[in-house]
Amino acid sequence: DAGVIQSPRHEVTEMGQEVTLRCKPISGHNSLFWYRQTMMRGLELLIYFNNNVPIDDSGMPEDRFSAKMPNASFSTLKIQPSEPRDSAVYFCASSRPTGGGETQYFGPGTRLLVL
Amino acid sequence: GESVGLHLPTLSVQEGDNSIINCAYSNSASDYFIWYKQESGKGPQFIIDIRSNMDKRQGQRVTVLLNKTVKHLSLQIAATQPGDSAVYFCAENMGGTYKYIFGTGTRLKVLA
Numbered sequence: 001d002a003g004v005i006q007s008p009r010h011e012v013t014e015m016g017q018e019v020t021l022r023c024k025p026i027s028g029h030n031s032l033f034w035y036r037q038t039m040m041r042g043l044e045l046l047i048y049f050n051n052n053v054p055i056d057d058s059g060m061p062e063d064r065f066s067a068k069m070p071n072a073s074f075s076t077l078k079i080q081p082s083e084p085r086d087s088a089v090y091f092c093a094s095s096r097p098t099g100g101g102e103t104q105y106f107g108p109g110t111r112l113l114v115l
Numbered sequence: 116g117e118s119v120g121l122h123l124p125t126l127s128v129q130e131g132d133n134s135i136i137n138c139a140y141s142n143s144a145s146d147y148f149i150w151y152k153q154e155s156g157k158g159p160q161f162i163i164d165i166r167s168n169m170d171k172r173q174g175q176r177v178t179v180l181l182n183k184t185v186k187h188l189s190l191q192i193a194a195t196q197p198g199d200s201a202v203y204f205c206a207e208n209m210g211g212t213y214k215y216i217f218g219t220g221t222r223l224k225v226l227a
Contacts, residue, residue, distance in 0.1 A: 004158075
């Protein structure tokens with residue numbers, strides 16, 4: 001089985017540019033999560049989708065961040081305009097209900113560096 | 116890759132020895148727990164999970180112990196191998212919700 005797929009794996013961009021991160025969840029998983037991981041703050045939940053619908057976006061830092069899930073097999077996280085403080089590793093994770101608590105499976109991450 | 120925290124606690128073990136990694140979780144209402152392994156430059160990888168109606172669960176070379184009285188979780192790795200070197204962190208989930216609280220992690224170094 002293919003796991004969660006993310007692209008690009010690495011992204012280096014200049015401040016002010018638009019960045020789009022992509023995720024393909026595991027087939028059959030109905031929940032999708034975007035996380036950000038930094039040295040100082042660890043893993044932070046940015047947004048959660050269930051059945052393609054955004055349920056909780058309270059972790060999205062500000063209006064510069066947006067996320068979409070147009071169908072069950074694809075999601076994007078966009079940063080526009082990007083800033084140096086957005087530099088981090090961004091993970092996508094997916095899960096399906098397992099009867100109380102859902103095991104989340106993570107992708108390999110996108111390492112973003114904003115200069 | 117970078118995982119969590121500038122000063123992760125580090126556990127150094129000799130190859131072939133057993134490793135025990137500990138985690139104190141925060142919410143007494145949490146009822147589902149996961150251990151993840153994160154290797155350098157990779158995403159967190161599911162290792163083993165346990166529900167609150169259990170005290171112990173075993174996998175291949177790994178065992179998770181849950182002590183609800185003191186809100187403590189441990190991961191035991193038998194016959195530690197160089198490939199086990201990574202950051203390990205626990206995650207707790209409360210009441211079947213989608214939110215997890217992730218621990219800060221422990222770096223395991225396996226000495227040859």
